[in-house]
Amino acid sequence: MIVLLTRRITGLILTLIAVSLLIFAVMALLPGDPAAITLGTSASPETLAALRHDMGLDQPLIVRYGQWLGGALTGDLGKSYTYGVPVAGLIVERLAVTLPLAILAIILSILIAVPLGVAAAARRGGIFDIIATLFSQMSIAVPGFWVGLLLILLFSTSLGLMPAGGFPGWSDGLGPALRALILPAVALALPQAGVLTRVTRSTVLDTLHEDFARTAVAKGLSSGAVLWGHIVPNALVPILTILGLQFTFLVAGAVLIENVFNLPGLGRLAYQALSQRDIVVMQDVVLFFAALVIIMNFLVDLSFLVIDPRLRSGGAR
Amino acid sequence: MTKFSSSDLGDYARRLACGATLSAGLLILGIAPAEAAKTTLNIGMSVEPTGLDPTIAAPVAIGQVTWQNIFEGLVAIDESGKIVPQLAKSWEISPDGLTYTFKLQTGVKFHDGEAFDSTAAKFALDRARDGKSINPQKRFFATIASIDTPDPETLVLHLSSPTGSLLYWLAWPSSVMVGPKSAADDKTTPVGTGPFKFSAWAKGDHVELLKNPDYWNKSVDVKLDKVTFRFISDPQAEAAALKAGDLDAFPEFAAPELMSSFDGDARLMTKVGNTELKVVAGMNNTRKPFDDKRVRQALMMALDRKTIIDGAWSGFGTAIGSHYTPNDPGYQELTGTLPYDPAKAKALLAEAGYPNGFTFTIKTPQMAYAPRSAQVMQAMFADIGVTMNIEPTEFPAKWVQDVFTGHDYDMTIVAHAEPLDIDIYSRDPYYFNYKNPVFNELMKKIQLTADPAAQNKLYGEAQTILAEDAPALFLFVMPKLGVWDKKLKGLWENEPIPSNVLTNVSWED
Numbered sequence A: 001m002i003v004l005l006t007r008r009i010t011g012l013i014l015t016l017i018a019v020s021l022l023i024f025a026v027m028a029l030l031p032g033d034p035a036a037i038t039l040g041t042s043a044s045p046e047t048l049a050a051l052r053h054d055m056g057l058d059q060p061l062i063v064r065y066g067q068w069l070g071g072a073l074t075g076d077l078g079k080s081y082t083y084g085v086p087v088a089g090l091i092v093e094r095l096a097v098t099l100p101l102a103i104l105a106i107i108l109s110i111l112i113a114v115p116l117g118v119a120a121a122a123r124r125g126g127i128f129d130i131i132a133t134l135f136s137q138m139s140i141a142v143p144g145f146w147v148g149l150l151l152i153l154l155f156s157t158s159l160g161l162m163p164a165g166g167f168p169g170w171s172d173g174l175g176p177a178l179r180a181l182i183l184p185a186v187a188l189a190l191p192q193a194g195v196l197t198r199v200t201r202s203t204v205l206d207t208l209h210e211d212f213a214r215t216a217v218a219k220g221l222s223s224g225a226v227l228w229g230h231i232v233p234n235a236l237v238p239i240l241t242i243l244g245l246q247f248t249f250l251v252a253g254a255v256l257i258e259n260v261f262n263l264p265g266l267g268r269l270a271y272q273a274l275s276q277r278d279i280v281v282m283q284d285v286v287l288f289f290a291a292l293v294i295i296m297n298f299l300v301d302l303s304f305l306v307i308d309p310r311l312r313s314g315g316a317r
Numbered sequence B: 001m002t003k004f005s006s007s008d009l010g011d012y013a014r015r016l017a018c019g020a021t022l023s024a025g026l027l028i029l030g031i032a033p034a035e036a037a038k039t040t041l042n043i044g045m046s047v048e049p050t051g052l053d054p055t056i057a058a059p060v061a062i063g064q065v066t067w068q069n070i071f072e073g074l075v076a077i078d079e080s081g082k083i084v085p086q087l088a089k090s091w092e093i094s095p096d097g098l099t100y101t102f103k104l105q106t107g108v109k110f111h112d113g114e115a116f117d118s119t120a121a122k123f124a125l126d127r128a129r130d131g132k133s134i135n136p137q138k139r140f141f142a143t144i145a146s147i148d149t150p151d152p153e154t155l156v157l158h159l160s161s162p163t164g165s166l167l168y169w170l171a172w173p174s175s176v177m178v179g180p181k182s183a184a185d186d187k188t189t190p191v192g193t194g195p196f197k198f199s200a201w202a203k204g205d206h207v208e209l210l211k212n213p214d215y216w217n218k219s220v221d222v223k224l225d226k227v228t229f230r231f232i233s234d235p236q237a238e239a240a241a242l243k244a245g246d247l248d249a250f251p252e253f254a255a256p257e258l259m260s261s262f263d264g265d266a267r268l269m270t271k272v273g274n275t276e277l278k279v280v281a282g283m284n285n286t287r288k289p290f291d292d293k294r295v296r297q298a299l300m301m302a303l304d305r306k307t308i309i310d311g312a313w314s315g316f317g318t319a320i321g322s323h324y325t326p327n328d329p330g331y332q333e334l335t336g337t338l339p340y341d342p343a344k345a346k347a348l349l350a351e352a353g354y355p356n357g358f359t360f361t362i363k364t365p366q367m368a369y370a371p372r373s374a375q376v377m378q379a380m381f382a383d384i385g386v387t388m389n390i391e392p393t394e395f396p397a398k399w400v401q402d403v404f405t406g407h408d409y410d411m412t413i414v415a416h417a418e419p420l421d422i423d424i425y426s427r428d429p430y431y432f433n434y435k436n437p438v439f440n441e442l443m444k445k446i447q448l449t450a451d452p453a454a455q456n457k458l459y460g461e462a463q464t465i466l467a468e469d470a471p472a473l474f475l476f477v478m479p480k481l482g483v484w485d486k487k488l489k490g491l492w493e494n495e496p497i498p499s500n501v502l503t504n505v506s507w508e509d
Helices: A002-029 A034-042 A045-055 A061-073 A087-122 A127-141 A144-158 A174-208 A211-218 A223-260 A266-276 A279-307 A309-316 B006-030 B060-066 B118-129 B166-170 B235-243 B256-262 B293-301 B305-313 B342-351 B369-383 B397-405 B422-426 B437-448 B452-469
Strands: B040-045 B075-077 B083-085 B088-093 B099-104 B144-151 B154-159 B196-202 B206-211 B226-231 B268-282 B359-364 B387-392 B414-416 B472-485
Touching (some): A002 A061, A002 A279, A034 A045, A034 B397, A087 A127, A087 A279, A127 A174, A144 B235, A174 A223, A211 A223, A223 A266, A223 A279, A266 A279, B040 B060, B040 B235, B083 B088, B118 B144, B118 B154, B235 B256, B256 B268, B268 B369, B305 B369, B305 B472, B359 B369, B369 B387, B369 B472, B422 B437, B422 B452, B437 B452
Parallel strands (some): B040 B226
Antiparallel strands (some): B075 B083, B144 B154, B196 B206, B206 B226, B268 B414, B268 B472
8 A cells, every 4th residue: 555655646746747847848938028028119128138137037948947846846936027926925815716716616516416416316207307407408518607797797787786706805804705706606616517417316326226225215214314314425425526526627617717707816817927928927827737637636546545445456466 | 216205305495495595695685785985996907017116017007007196206297298297396407408407395205204305316217227227118218327416305317418308208107206215126015105005916806005194295185095906807897897886987998899888877977088009000111012112101091090990999099190199299180191092002002013912911919909900901901902811919928029029020000008109110120120211310309309399390290201101000099998987086088198197086975
């Protein structure tokens, strides 16, 4: 087990280094000089050279890569060219928007999908099954940003109940912050809920046929007790696996929603950094996303190892 | 197979629905927005500034937040475009135009308590003109040879050659006065002498300013206590934020096609003002066939500016015949120099050796006005047998690299934002690659002339040369499309310099 774990972790680190190299190479190939963008259309060549020196852009690529990687390993992600502040702080600031948004969206999608999926499975072909099928097909097909626009039109422009976008910051209190996040969370949750409804429905259906479910009924338990006491807990493992995988998509997929609702999240940071050629920010944010995906996959792998002893012995041979 | 009774499920669904409705209701009721107090202002901008120090980076959004609000200059430009005293209460220019003696205001303090005097002013100017300076307008200070500070109230600039535009340039955002102690951190925590103090910057969302209770200029009565600049890049989101009441004003609304959606709104009104944004289609004047003046003239005559303004900017905008706006001193109406005349354009092309036209590529940035204008132009060029391909080019990154620094392009289209920047046609290198000794000589003469009337005459001659020579296709001046609350007073309707001056803004009861 220890050997296997060490091997997996070594692989994880090597993957991250390879990814960082790839990210750096792609950024270096992007057209556009950050210094020229900062100085605009009046800058003289001399001023440009002075700024390039200030930004460290006059150093060889290999040196810049070494500095970046070395810094990243010691927790120093560098300074944003455009904002002039440390990138680590920027990422934390933005995560304070993107993370709650993603978590809110996950909670919403579970609240929608699990009851709906269970209800659909409980009575196959019944009214809830039809609703669930329609709902999951629609919510997967309709793009989240469009749902976002409709929500703004209804709740902000017409009814005036919710802010049309933006984020007041957590310092203004929980209420205003949650108000700002609820519409985007709904827009983000719907497609996820569609997928999750399908998964829930099919896993519950599978579990319904298992022996333990039949035994529980035979023991004389009520149908509700069987459903919530035996079937749903057993169906939970595949549902959670899907959630784990979906989480990274949620964080990354928030880019569009953040743009529609004008939320200062990580996705918007990446988007702005790209247009300003704020290369340091770009590199760090993309590396962060990549690390998130890689580590999430690693954890899902690990959870399989914990659940299924067969994988453990197989791997340690 | 396990079976469930439908009554169980019905009950379960009912409970679920009740719970959902209840929690949604609580969420909306419990956290309703408070009534806005009348000393705060939420103002919208399309572009978030990159840093808050206008003396080290070019983007106009920096000045739109900080200029006149946080930072002030020795002199300023007022709403009508006139130069007015500010931190310098008066000045004298020696007859040879080589010595400027400024008398400074007394009792002025930066927001951190540091005193503003001639030493601080010298520091700010030396910082801007230093060899290692990264001031985007460093050339403004090129003729300053030395700076004297005989006493705290007196600042003397010695010039190496007369510089007729110096006072005007000293009024720009890039020439504001910064504090010796605080300048290094102005990018993130700006400290100026203005009526508002920087309070907070939630990056990606908003910048907050608070009233400066110790403001030196007692002759103005600043009414606002708190101003929040909010950054919204999507036009639909901008309109939604205005209509939902999240914003009180959007002085430079980005989508002309949505302007009519505010018609009849009980709370909001729209204002169309002037800006310095000149939309021009620059040509690479050394590349064939644009090196031939007749070709450039023919292309200009193939274009009906009114149709372009209608197509690109919903009819908002003023046609121009040269690189000059009706705001600027000494403006000449020159759209008649090369008027829309496709037949004559065709004849000119034939004369230049292109009876069957030619094919070229325009590199268009993604800002809405550019691709829309290009599409209209494409159709009009087709009428005279010229084929124009449109190549979308990401702005600023790719555009700056390809067009601005690389000069690798046939034609491009961009809005030039800097006021009175007609001298760009004399800069070498500049992306037009336009070289006209007569024009260059005029630009020099303007700097040697201190008398405004004589300067305006020279500006008139310069405009005429450009209108004739057509180094670029002069299309239109962008309007300032303002949308704001009807009860809001004092916002600038025109924009002689990119800014949102809030000194005189107030709410009507």
